[in-house]
Amino acid sequence: MVDARIETGEQGWRYFSGLHRLLLRLAGQVPGDWLTDMRRMLAGGDLVLLPDTVAGSAVEFGVPLTNGEVALLREMTRAFLDEDPMALDLVTLTEETPLPRYRFFPVPAEVLATDADRIPPRMDFTGRPGESLWELPPVLAPLNDLATRLTDLADRSPIIWLREEDDVRSVARTWRFPPDGPLDGGVRVVLVEVSPYAPAWDRAHEASRALAGRGDGTAEVEVYWAGEELPPYHRAALDGAALLWRPGER
Known part of the structure; x- marks a missing residue:
């Protein structure tokens, strides 16, 4: 490492x-x-x-x-x-970090538009029978009819880059929406947990480049060290995220 x-x-x-x-x-x-x-x-x-x-x-x-x-x-x-x-x-000084002004969901807007009542607050895609994110793990079997809509190829792109780094502990993804109004569009936010003392800034850049190469240059990549207290924004994002990968998965 x-x-x-x-x-x-x-x-x-x-x-x-x-x-x-x-x-x-x-x-x-x-x-x-x-x-x-x-x-x-x-x-x-x-x-x-x-x-x-x-x-x-x-x-x-x-x-x-x-x-x-x-x-x-x-x-x-x-x-x-x-x-x-x-x-x-x-510069104005403060010791407070404001609460996030967003809503976070583990699936994109088009799924929320048709099946929001079936989507749990958090999702875990690990434990899949195969490599594809469209092969859902047993715990998500009730959503098999939505399998190809829950994730997309851009979700896969940072995993392909980051899974070769032995300091990466998990990759999750959430969709961020404004605090009120219709759930249209949304911003993809990728959340990467790395080991303490890993070069988190390098992992953030690698994942951003991978997403831009897949055509999502607006995605936000947040890389944090395991065990550190997170800002409110990241806690809220993880509470509405889908865990896509952790070591041992391909």
């Missing part, structure tokens, strides 16, 4: 993991394409520009940061550029 502490060194680990946790906490509060761009920069090791970009965007979006996050951004910019991030003094 890759240990990112060894790869990046003590200070590098603090910077990479600190920025990754900051971006996790901002999920659901900022545009998804911005998050994907920041995670791409982080996976590329762009530690010089990220503090300025994050601070400026926090001001632009009106999203508060914590004292610890501001301290991290200041430390990084001083280490690399011997100055503070330009917009840092304009």
Whole structure:
């Protein structure tokens, strides 16, 4: 298993993991394409520009940061550029992370439109008789008539990439909708659990690239370390998710 502490060194680990946790906490509060761009920069090791970009965007979006996050951004910019991030003094401070303003479901909108009353709050697709996600495990046998509608090929794409990484513990997926109104469209959110000290930022970028290659460039990928307390957004997302893969499955 890759240990990112060894790869990046003590200070590098603090910077990479600190920025990754900051971006996790901002999920659901900022545009998804911005998050994907920041995670791409982080996976590329762009530690010089990220503090300025994050601070400026926090001001632009009106999203508060914590004292610890501001301290991290200041430390990084001083280490690399011997100055503070330009917009840092304009950032609003908070120690609270707001509750998510979304609804999460384990199936897409077209299934909810016809069979919402049959869909449990959470679903587990592991234990399948074969490799295809359309081969449902016995526990989901009552939904066999919906098998080809519950998942799609894009659900499979991050699994194909991530199952070769021995630090990945599970891959789940939920569909995110606004807090009220019709359940149309929706945003795919992939939730990846990795081992402690794994390079979570790399796994997020890998999964995002896989989804974009399958044609879903709007999907959001959230990678978190096993055993860590999750922000409210991720707890709510997991409560409405479908578990698609864990080690031992193909």
